[in-house]
Structure formats: structure tokens, C-alpha cells
Amino acid sequence: MATFELVAECRETGARAGVLHTAHGDIKTPVFMPVGTQATVKGLTQRDLAEDLDVRVLLANTYHLFLRPGHEAIRRMGGLHRFMSWPRAILTDSGGYQVFSLSGLRKITDDGVTFQSHLNGDRHVFTPESTVDVQLALGSDIMMVLDECPEYPVSHEYARESMERTVAWARTGYAHYRRRTAETAAAQSLFPIVQGSMFPDLRRACTEQLVALEADGYAVGGLSVGEPRPLSLEMVEATGPILPRERPRYAMGVGMPEELPEYVARGIDMMDCVLPSRNARNGYLFTTQGRVIIKHTRYKEDQRPVDEHCGCYTCRNHSRAYLRHLYQAGEILYAALATRHNLTRYLDIMRQIRHAIVLGQFPKYLKAVRAVPVEVE
Amino acid sequence: MATFELVAECRETGARAGVLHTAHGDIKTPVFMPVGTQATVKGLTQRDLAEDLDVRVLLANTYHLFLRPGHEAIRRMGGLHRFMSWPRAILTDSGGYQVFSLSGLRKITDDGVTFQSHLNGDRHVFTPESTVDVQLALGSDIMMVLDECPEYPVSHEYARESMERTVAWARTGYAHYRRRTAETAAAQSLFPIVQGSMFPDLRRACTEQLVALEADGYAVGGLSVGEPRPLSLEMVEATGPILPRERPRYAMGVGMPEELPEYVARGIDMMDCVLPSRNARNGYLFTTQGRVIIKHTRYKEDQRPVDEHCGCYTCRNHSRAYLRHLYQAGEILYAALATRHNLTRYLDIMRQIRHAIVLGQFPKYLKAVRAVPVEVE
Numbered sequence: 001m002a003t004f005e006l007v008a009e010c011r012e013t014g015a016r017a018g019v020l021h022t023a024h025g026d027i028k029t030p031v032f033m034p035v036g037t038q039a040t041v042k043g044l045t046q047r048d049l050a051e052d053l054d055v056r057v058l059l060a061n062t063y064h065l066f067l068r069p070g071h072e073a074i075r076r077m078g079g080l081h082r083f084m085s086w087p088r089a090i091l092t093d094s095g096g097y098q099v100f101s102l103s104g105l106r107k108i109t110d111d112g113v114t115f116q117s118h119l120n121g122d123r124h125v126f127t128p129e130s131t132v133d134v135q136l137a138l139g140s141d142i143m144m145v146l147d148e149c150p151e152y153p154v155s156h157e158y159a160r161e162s163m164e165r166t167v168a169w170a171r172t173g174y175a176h177y178r179r180r181t182a183e184t185a186a187a188q189s190l191f192p193i194v195q196g197s198m199f200p201d202l203r204r205a206c207t208e209q210l211v212a213l214e215a216d217g218y219a220v221g222g223l224s225v226g227e228p229r230p231l232s233l234e235m236v237e238a239t240g241p242i243l244p245r246e247r248p249r250y251a252m253g254v255g256m257p258e259e260l261p262e263y264v265a266r267g268i269d270m271m272d273c274v275l276p277s278r279n280a281r282n283g284y285l286f287t288t289q290g291r292v293i294i295k296h297t298r299y300k301e302d303q304r305p306v307d308e309h310c311g312c313y314t315c316r317n318h319s320r321a322y323l324r325h326l327y328q329a330g331e332i333l334y335a336a337l338a339t340r341h342n343l344t345r346y347l348d349i350m351r352q353i354r355h356a357i358v359l360g361q362f363p364k365y366l367k368a369v370r371a372v373p374v375e376v377e
Numbered sequence: 378m379a380t381f382e383l384v385a386e387c388r389e390t391g392a393r394a395g396v397l398h399t400a401h402g403d404i405k406t407p408v409f410m411p412v413g414t415q416a417t418v419k420g421l422t423q424r425d426l427a428e429d430l431d432v433r434v435l436l437a438n439t440y441h442l443f444l445r446p447g448h449e450a451i452r453r454m455g456g457l458h459r460f461m462s463w464p465r466a467i468l469t470d471s472g473g474y475q476v477f478s479l480s481g482l483r484k485i486t487d488d489g490v491t492f493q494s495h496l497n498g499d500r501h502v503f504t505p506e507s508t509v510d511v512q513l514a515l516g517s518d519i520m521m522v523l524d525e526c527p528e529y530p531v532s533h534e535y536a537r538e539s540m541e542r543t544v545a546w547a548r549t550g551y552a553h554y555r556r557r558t559a560e561t562a563a564a565q566s567l568f569p570i571v572q573g574s575m576f577p578d579l580r581r582a583c584t585e586q587l588v589a590l591e592a593d594g595y596a597v598g599g600l601s602v603g604e605p606r607p608l609s610l611e612m613v614e615a616t617g618p619i620l621p622r623e624r625p626r627y628a629m630g631v632g633m634p635e636e637l638p639e640y641v642a643r644g645i646d647m648m649d650c651v652l653p654s655r656n657a658r659n660g661y662l663f664t665t666q667g668r669v670i671i672k673h674t675r676y677k678e679d680q681r682p683v684d685e686h687c688g689c690y691t692c693r694n695h696s697r698a699y700l701r702h703l704y705q706a707g708e709i710l711y712a713a714l715a716t717r718h719n720l721t722r723y724l725d726i727m728r729q730i731r732h733a734i735v736l737g738q739f740p741k742y743l744k745a746v747r748a749v750p751v752e753v754e
Contacts (some may be wrong), residue, residue, distance in 0.1 A: 039708040040703060046694065069702045073678055077698060085694045301450055317423065317462045321454060325446045326417060332712055333417040 002142055002189040003218050004029075004248045004269075010362040014240055014267035017357040020057075020248055022141040023187040024081060024089040028057040030264045030353055031250060032346045033091060033272040037061045039084040041343075042277055043335040046086050052313055053343055057089035057141075059272045062134055063098035066124075067117050071137040079139030084237040091272070092140035093252070094131045095191075097221070100149050108148065110165060128173035136180060140188060144219060145173040152225040159197035164197045167209045175215050189216035191250060197222060198231050202239040208243040218243050219250040220268070233262055240267040257286050260349050261366050266355075275334070276346045280338035283327055286345040288310065290372070292320070294338070299324045312344035313337075379519055379566040379593050379629040381406075381625045381646075387739040391617055391644035394734040397625055398432075399518040400564040401458060404433040406625060407641045407730055409723045410468060410649040414438045415445070416461040417656055418720075421711040423463050428721055429690055434466035434518075436649045439511055440475035443501075444494050448514040452739040456516030468649070469517035470629070471508045471570075474598075477526050485525060487542060505550035511569065513557060517565060521596060522550040524570040529602040536574035541574040544586045551590050566593035567625060574599060575608050577615040584619040595620050595646075596627040610639055635661050637726050638743050641734075653723045657715035660704055663722040667749070669697070671715070676701045689721035690714075 001023075008017040020027040034041050034049065036058045043048060049055040060080060065071060074083050099106050099115045106115035112127030128146045135143035147166040150159060170171065170192040177190045193209040196202030210218060223232045233282055236251060243249055245294055250270035251263045263271060276286065285292040287307035292299075294306075305315035314323070314337040326334035356365035393537040397404040411418045411426065413435045418426055426432040437457060442448060451460050453687035457467055476483050476492045483492035489504030505523045524543040527536060547569040554567045569587040571578030587595060597616055600609045613628060620626055627647035628640050640648060653663065662669040664684035669676075671683075682692035683700065691700070691714040703711035733742035 028625070038702070038706045038708055039699070040706075040708050043709045043713075045710065045713060047690065066705075068706060069677065069698070073698075077678055083696075083699055083702075153581070154614070265467055299452055300446065303454055313422070313424065319454070319460075321446070321450075322416070322460055322462070324414070325460075329415045329417075329441075329445060331415055331417050332420045332709055333422065335709055336420075336422060336713070 001186050004217065004246065006246065008358045010357055012363045013265040013366065015264045015357050015362045016267060016269060017354050018248065018269060022089040024087060024141055027054060027089055028354060029269040030350055031057060031198065031270050032260065032350045033057050033059045034221060034343050035059045035272055035274045035277060039066045039080060041339070042281065043339040050088065050341065052354060053347055055088065055347070057091060058086060059091050059093065060138070061098060061142065062092045062094070062131060063095035065138060066095060067119055071134045075137035075139070081139060089141045091142040092138055092144065094133050094144040094146045095126055095134070096131070096146045097149050099126055107356065110168070111348060113148065128169040129176040129205070132173050132177045138187060143188055143190045143219065145170045145190060145192045146306050147195055147221055149195065149225065150197050151200065152227045154197050156199055159199055159202055163196045163202050163206045166193065167206060170210055170213060176217070188210060191215055191217045191219045192220040193221040193252070194239050195222045196235070198227055200234065203235050203238040204242060207239045211244060211313065213240060215247065217248040219252050221252045223251060224253045224255065229259065234265045236263060236268060256339065257345060257349055258369065261312050261353055261369055263355050265362070266364055276342035277339045280342040281335045285338060286342050294320065294324050294327050306341050307345070310341065310344060310348070312341050314341040378563050381594065381623065383623065385735045387734055389640040389740045390743065391442045392641045392730070392734050392739045393646060394643060395625065396572060396732045399466040401464060401518055402433060404466055405731060406646040407727055408434060408636065408647050409727045410434050410436045410647065411720050412436045412649055412654060415441045416457065418716070419658065420716040423461065425717060427465065429717065430724055432465065432724070434468060435463060436468050436470065437515070437517065438472070438475060439469045439508060439515065440472035442515060443472060443511050444496055448511045451627070452514035452516070466518045468519040469512050469515055469521065471521040471523045472503055472511070473523045474526050476503055487545070489523065505546040506553040509550050509557065511556045513565060519594065520567045521567055522547045522567060522569045524598055525571055526572065526599045526602065527574050529575065529604045531574050533576055533579070536576055536579055540573045540579050540583045544583060547587055547590060551592070568592055568594045568596045570596040570629065571600040571616050572599045573612070575604055575612060577611065580612050580615040581619060582618045588619060588621060592624065594625040594627060596629050598629045600628060601630045601632065606636065610643060613640060613643045613645060634722060634726055635746065636747055637723070638730055640717070641730050642743055648733065653719035654716045657719040658712045662715060663719050671697065671701050671704050683718050684722070687718065687721060687725070689718050691718040723754060
């Protein structure tokens with residue numbers, strides 16, 4: 001199971017530096033986890049991820065792998081690590097978020113959620129028990145409980161009902177997980193997810209009930225669903241004081257580069273987001289100086305790297321002009337080079353954050369990065 | 378300029394082993410040149426090509442680079458090698474083949490060919506002189522003269538006219554090339570192209586006239602345009618005895634893996650083809666045992682590598698099941714892994730061929746590979 005070791009804490013903010021020990025290696029926290037939806041981070045090889053980027057933990061999507069190639073097929077082939085040849089840690093979500101994004105195609109009951117595959121329309125059911133089973137079959141190091149992620153905005157009443165369902169599902173999922181792993185030294189951890197929409201009282205109530213599960217770690221879900229940013233941070237602040245200090249805290253689906261230190265300042269240890277990879281493919285590159293929109297004509301003969309302060313393969317070897325050319329030509333290499341750069345940017349930020357925390361200089365760091373403009377040029 | 382050194386010749390066939398010396402490194406021949414149409418081999422980084430595959434020479438397409446980003450832009454940025462960060466050799470075609478493939482959009486005169494861009498419909502002209510200028514701007518190590526590549530079949534009369542135009546263009550292009558490079562020690566070589574459709578008498582007449590140009594090397598063009606394979610090989614046979622022994626010979630746009638030794642047996646030193654990379658992306662993988670069509674259901678849980686006898690990154694790390702999953706999911710990584718494998722297969726074949734020639738065992742090798750079935754399973 002995943003165990004967490006606190007290495008340093010910031011005296012002024014809630015920032016923490018730690019190490020998350022898993023059966024597939026140690027992970028320095030705070031950590032950003034690249035998203036490998038379908039057992040691949042789009043555009044990169046596993047070697048690129050391990051050797052170039054030193055990624056220690058990936059996120060994979062249970063919903064997608066459940067549908068294709070199927071969790072039982074993956075189990076028969078020795079689990080997800082072996083299937084995708086990734087010897088380092090993997091976190092899988094519960095599949096709930098994807099299912100709830102299907103809107104018209106799904107139906108929620110107290111027992112779980114019925115949905116139709118976006119691939120072929122086949123009908124399936126996810127229950128708190130079945131998503132644990134699917135993730136046990138995948139063999140991920142960190143599994144997530146099935147939760148309901150309401151859209152934004154919803155009424156306090158709906159948010160409360162939904163949060164209570166999430167808590168009930170967490171209890172059911174946890175009981176099932178403990179039964180299934182009773183005979184084995186469980187190598188896989190299960191994290192419950194705090195919900196409660198944008199209502200601090202519901203977030204607190206949810207957190208209090210989930211803490212009773214004595215989980216290996218806790219997630220804050222239901223963020224980045226369209227709410228204003230200060231609200232997302234406020235929701236994290238509501239949970240922090242209640243969550244056990246000695247367990248890792250995971251903010252799901254966040255965020256923009258400038259938001260990463262903000263979450264860390266509020267006690268978050270783990271984050272994931274499709275933004276660096278998806279924005280890369282769409283032509284948006286993150287740099288130490290802000291954002292570069294690579295298609296702009298001004299880069300046509302720009303021989304500088306995307307970011308002169310970046311040490312990634314892309315910046316060491318290629319110019320903005322070449323990247324722009326590849327982007328305009330729709331070449332695969334563009335996605336590979338751009339993703340590599342954006343992920344490096346995120347991982348660099350996390351390394352800087354951790355370094356600042358360990359040195360006791362996180363407040364200074366935070367002040368400095370808050371002063372950097374978001375847009376370039 | 379590119380100079381050719383003969384290392385060994387087969388006594389029974391026309392096979393030759395050599396070294397092609399260029400300003401951007403030495404190339405062991407016979408060589409297969411991966412195609413990097415738009416200044417990238419689709420799906421691979423330049424590091425993959427150099428370090429994993431040990432590619433020594435790439436082909437890039439003048440037509441595509443002329444249209445985007447433009448040869449003058451590339452010249453201003455220090456040439457194609459620098460633009461794409463590829464320090465090894467580059468061969469560029471004349472752009473003629475792409476222009477002639479545009480059919481409805483182009484018009485041939487004795488002076489050259491007028492065509493419309495497939496990107497935006499802009500009207501352009503390629504002349505024997507201008508294509509040399511474009512390639513000089515690109516800075517490729519080996520340039521090709523503008524030729525007319527007739528479709529198959531054409532009448533003897535049309536083929537003769539077309540061949541004579543190709544010879545006239547080669548003379549014009551060569552004269553222009555000699556003028557333009559008179560003051561400099563020309564680092565760039567220019568190869569003329571033998572045409573003549575599928576008529577051996579025209580191929581011979583064309584070759585005789587082109588040999589008078591005393592070029593650094595010669596190409597055989599107009600192959601793989603839909604003709605039966607024995608005919609393509611016959612056309613190569615028609616030119617071999619006339620071409621100077623001490624110059625490299627390049628068969629353009631060939632071929633399937635089983636054809637590579639056949640061309641070498643007929644005195645060919647250089648080949649290029651989009652087949653390994655294009656077929657890879659379309660799900661066709663070449664192996665030592667024949668072809669693997671990766672989408673087949675039988676590979677769903679097949680944990681063997683694509684080819685157990687292959688040492689490429691893909692085969693060392695990934696299963697057929699994983700590749701099939703990536704293919705079905707439309708993931709970028711599929712193209713990257715499949716291309717890497719297919720190109721490795723081609724380069725392995727060329728290495729084996731060269732080894733056999735140097736050891737004096739090429740006839741034995743040829744006999745053995747002719748006995749291997751083309752289809753797997």
C-alpha cells in the first residue's frame with residue numbers, strides 16, 4: 001500500500017514536502033501526475049516519460065480501460081504496469097468522472113450509475129464495489145472510490161444529496177475493498193474523494209465522514225468544473241484542517257501552471273490535469289515567461305527554443321520555427337515535442353515548489369511566482 | 378560533394394557494398410533512406426532516428442518544403458539540416474514526382490511544369506533551374522534533377538517524348554547547377570534520373586545520355602507507378618551495364634521488404650520508400666516471419682513482441698496486445714512504435730544484405746530470403 005512520509009512543512013502556508021512510497025517506487029511530493037488516459041500519455045513513449053521527464057507516477061482512466069481493452073484482459077496479461085510496460089507507479093480514477101461527463105447517456109441511482117459506452121452504445125453499470133474490482137484487476141498503486149461529481153452550479157440541496165451519496169458509496173467501496181484485500185497484504189491503496197460542490201459546509205461534512213474510513217490518502221474532487229478559481233481554492237481550504245496531516249492529499253483535475261503553487265500552499269500533495277498535454281497538442285505552450293501560441297506568424301522564422309530557460313529535449317534541440325512548421329503541417333512530431341515541453345514545464349514547477357518548501361523558502365517562492373505575468377508578449 | 382567508395386562486389390549478381398561520403402557523414406551502402414516528407418519522419422524524433430535506428434541519411438520532399446515553410450525561409454534559418462536539427466545527410470527529391478501526382482492541377486511544357494499548391498491553390502512553376510535553386514537553398518547533400526515521371530502504362534511514343542524532355546531538363550539543370558556552384562567547392566551533389574517508362578530501349582537511351590553529364594550519382598525513377606514487379610526490376614537491369622561502376626545508383630520509391638535484396642542484386646545502392654512508415658501507421662507491420670496486421674482480434678491478448686527476432690525499442694518493450702490496443706484507440710504512440718519497428722526492419726534487412734555482400738555470401742542470402750513466405754500465420 002501507499003505510505004506517506006512528511007519531509008518538510010511550510011510554517012506560513014499549508015505547503016508540505018513528502019515522499020509517497022508505493023510498490024512501484026517512491027514519489028516525491030508535491031507531485032504532478034501526467035494523464036495517460038488509455039494507458040499512454042499521448043505522444044510520448046514510456047522511455048520518454050521515465051528517462052527524459054523522470055515521471056514517477058502516471059494517471060490512467062478506469063472508464064476508458066474498462067471499455068477497451070477491458071480490465072479482465074489487462075488482468076490476464078499481468079496488470080496495467082505490465083500491459084503498458086510502465087514499471088513506476090500508476091493511479092487510476094474510479095471512472096466516475098468520465099461517466100458523469102456522458103450526461104444524456106447515464107443514470108444515477110443510490111446503487112451506482114448505469115451508462116452507455118461512448119464507443120458502441122453498450123450498457124454498463126459502475127457500482128462502488130465494481131469500480132474497486134475493475135481497479136484491482138488493473139493493479140494500479142492508488143485506486144479511487146466511485147464518487148458523484150456534480151456539475152457547476154447546483155443547488156445546496158442537490159449538492160448535499162449528491163455528497164451524501166458519495167459518502168455512502170465511499171463506505172460501500174471501502175468495505176468491499178477491505179473484504180477483497182483481507183487475505184493479501186494489499187499493495188493497492190484506495191482513496192476516497194471529498195465532494196460537496198462549492199459549499200464549504202458540505203465539503204467539511206463530507207471530509208469529516210470520509211476521514212473515519214482511515215484511508216491511505218484523500219482526494220478533493222469536483223474542482224475545475226467551471227467554477228471561478230477562488231472558489232476552487234476555497235473548497236480545498238475547507239477540507240485541509242480536517243484531513244489527517246500524515247496522509248497525502250490529492251486535488252483532482254487541476255490546474256493551470258500558475259495554480260499549482262496555490263494548491264500546494266493549501267496543503268495539496270498530488271495533482272493531475274490534461275491541460276499540459278491537451279494544450280500542447282492545441283498549440284499552447286507554457287513557458288517560464290508565460291504562454292506561447294505556436295501558430296502565430298511571428299514565430300515563422302524564430303530560431304529560439306520555446307523557452308530559453310527550459311532544459312527539455314524539445315527546447316534543447318528545436319526552434320519555435322520548426323515547431324510552428326510541424327504544427328501547421330499537422331505532423332505527429334509536433335504533438336510529441338510540444339507535450340514533452342509542457343509536461344517538463346509542469347514537472348519543473350513541482351520540483352521548484354518542493355525545493356522551496358524543503359529550504360523553508362516557499363512563501364518567498366509563492367510571492368515571486370504570483371508576480372509573473374500569465375501571458376507572454 | 379558526395380563521393381562513393383566501393384567496398385565489395387558480388388561475383389554472381391550485381392550487388393555492391395560501399396560507403397557514400399557526404400559533408401554530413403558517411404553512409405554505408407546499400408542503404409534504405411527513411412522518408413521525412415515535411416522535414417520529419419512521421420512519428421519519430423530526430424534522436425530516435427539517429428540513436429535508436431542509426432539512420433545516416435533521410436529523404437525530404439522539395440515540393441512540400443517549397444510550399445511550407447518555403448525554401449527561402451529555410452535558407453535564412455541556416456538550411457534544412459539546422460532547421461530540423463538533423464546533423465546527418467539529407468537527400469531531397471526535385472519535387473517533380475509530387476507535382477506530377479497532382480494530375481489535374483499541373484501543366485507540362487518543355488520549359489518546366491506549372492502547378493497549383495494542394496494547400497491553397499496558389500500557382501507555381503518548377504523549372505530544371507528553379508528546382509536546383511530550391512534545393513541549393515535547402516542545402517541537402519544530394520539533390521535530384523527535375524524529371525517527368527509518366528504514369529503506367531503509356532505509349533512508347535509518349536514515353537520517348539517524356540524521356541527526351543527529362544534528358545533535356547537534366548542537361549539544363551546540370552548546366553545551371555555547375556554555374557551556381559562554380560565559385561564554391563560544391564558540398565551538394567546533383568543526381569540525374571533515368572526515365573523511359575517500361576521500355577528497355579528508352580531506359581538504355583536515357584541512361585547513355587545522362588552518363589555524359591558525369592554526375593556524382595544516378596537515379597532510376599519512374600518505378601512503382603503501378604507496373605508489375607518483374608517489369609520494375611527489368612528496367613533496373615536495362616540501366617545497370619551502362620551506369621558507371623564507380624558511382625552510386627539510387628532506385629527511387631522502392632520497395633517492399635522482399636524487393637530490397639532484388640534491387641541490390643541488380644546493382645542498386647540506395648533506395649527510399651514511404652511503405653515502412655505509411656504501412657506502419659495503417660497497421661501493417663513487417664517481421665522476419667512476414668506481415669502482421671495488428672488490428673486482428675487474435676492479437677488482443679498476444680503478449681509476444683511484434684517480432685521476436687527484432688531488437689527495436691518497440692519489440693524490446695511492448696506486446697502485440699498493447700500495440701493493437703493503441704491502434705484501436707487511435708493513439709499517437711501507436712504510430713511512433715509501429716514506425717520505429719517497420720523502419721528497423723528495413724534497416725536490418727539492409728545491414729544483413731551489406732554484411733552478406735562483404736562476406737561474399739550474397740547469393741546464398743538471396744536464395745534464403747526468396748524462400749521466406751511474405752504473409753505471416
